[in-house]
Each structure stands twice: as structure tokens, then as C-alpha cells.
Amino acid sequence: MAEVKITANQSDEESWRIERLEEVRDIILEKGVKNILALHDHKGNLYVDWSEQPSTYALATAIKIWSDKGEPHSNHSVRGRPLVWDMGGDNPFCGPSFP
DSSP states (O other): OOOOEEEETTTTTOTHHHHHHHHHHHHHHHTTOOOEEEEEEETTEEEEEESSOOOHHHHHHHHHHHHHTTOOOEEEEETTEEEEEOSOSOOTTSBTTBO
């Protein structure tokens, strides 16, 4: 699997957001979920971009791990196309860096 791209809003001032996303990524991978392209934290809302339609297990795993970090909201896309949109906001996976 390709490397999971990790980004966060205000990561220069709040480097702990990147560290938290790295922890979340590592736990997700340990649980056997392998089809994540990118993770993004925007003000505590997790955005996950999947390489393909995630299984119910994969989706539930990502949601639970983020919730365990104290954040209840997450949005999920498949290659930039919204799949489960829990919170409003711009999709960070649409644009020049995310074809």
C-alpha cells in the first residue's frame, strides 16, 4: 500500500494534530485496514480519503479510533468523492493535490 498522506489545519501552530493523526493511522493499520489514501484534521473533524469503497468494518474502525481520541465527527470520501459526510465543510481531498 502507498503511504497515507497526513495533513492538518494549522499544523504549523498545532503540531500535535499531525502527531495525533499519525497515531490514528498506525492504529488503523494495526487493525488491518489498508485502503486509506489520506487523513486530514480540520478543527477536530477527521477527513478520511479511501482508495476504494471501505468495508463496514474499515469505516467503523476509523470512526471508533477517532472517537476514542475525543473527537466525534468524521467525513469519508472515496478518491475525493464524498461517501459519509458527518459535518459540513470543504472537502480537502478535492483540488490540485488530490486528483
